[in-house]
Structure formats: C-alpha cells, structure tokens
Amino acid sequence: MTRELVIELARPAIAAVAPEEAPVFDSVARARLTSSGRLRTTRRRGQDVLGSGLEIVVESITDGALYVAAAMIGALTDRVADSAGTRIGTWVRKLRGRPDPGPTTVDELAATVDEQEWEILRLSGLLAGTQAGIPRPQAEALVEAMLTGLRDRGDG
Secondary structure (H helix, E strand, C coil): CCCHHHHHHHHHHHHCHHHHHHHHHHHHHHHHHHHCCCCCCCCCCCCCCCCHHHHHHHHHHHHHHHHHHHHHHHHHHHHHHHHHHHHHHHHHHHHHCCCCCCCCCCCHHHHCCCCCHHHHHHHHHHHHHHHHCHHHHHHHHHHHHHHHHHHHHHHC
C-alpha cells in the first residue's frame, strides 16, 4: 500500500468530516505516513511538520483518518489479491513496496469491490477507528465518507 493511495482516500473524508483540518492535511499526512502508507510510530520533526502546538488539535481526526484509510486500503488490496489469484497477487506485492507498482489508483481498486467487500471495508474501517481511539460517531462519519468516495469512483 502506498502513501498516495492512503492520502487519496483520506483527503475527501477529512474535507467532509473536519473541513477545518483540510488546509493542513497534506503536511500532516507527509509527516505521519511512511512511503509504504503506514503511520509512523514516532513523530517526525522538521520543516514539513506543524509547529506551535497546532498538531495537537489536528492529529485527533487527521491521524485517525489516515489510520482508517490505511486499514481500508490494506483490506481492499488483500481482498483483490485473494480473489484474483497469482497475477493480481504479484501486482499487490508490487503495490506494497516493490519497485515499479504500475498505474495503480484508488479508482482501479474501487472498481473491483463487490457488495460483500463493501461491508468488509466498512467493518475494517470501524475497527481501525476504534484502535486509533476515534469516538464512534467520528469513526462512522470518516468511514462513510471514505466508502461514499470509493463507491463514486468505482461507478465512474
């Protein structure tokens, strides 16, 4: 899973659920996500990290949204690999950090999801929200915004 896929899924959810955080979302995402799309366990310091205590306000929803998006992208790529066999499994391994992952986008992943998998994604997102310490109403709002965005892209 790549940082770009996680950011692409989380950005519209933040815009819908916490629009006040949208202007700083990209800075927080770059600071908090590794290139493989996982959240850093320790905070990175430097020019791309917010200062003056603002990150304390931002992290509650943005960090949670990034965690939820990473879990949902992980579940989605795992389901694609399981359902499509070796050729797609090779593609997913490339997506998860091997060189030259190809033209993989959230749109391509969304187009592969069936009704059962939508529910798996929803539950994966809610579980990740709980693990991230997000209050249930916020977790539900983030997950629904992400699923709506994915459905819209998969239909397009």
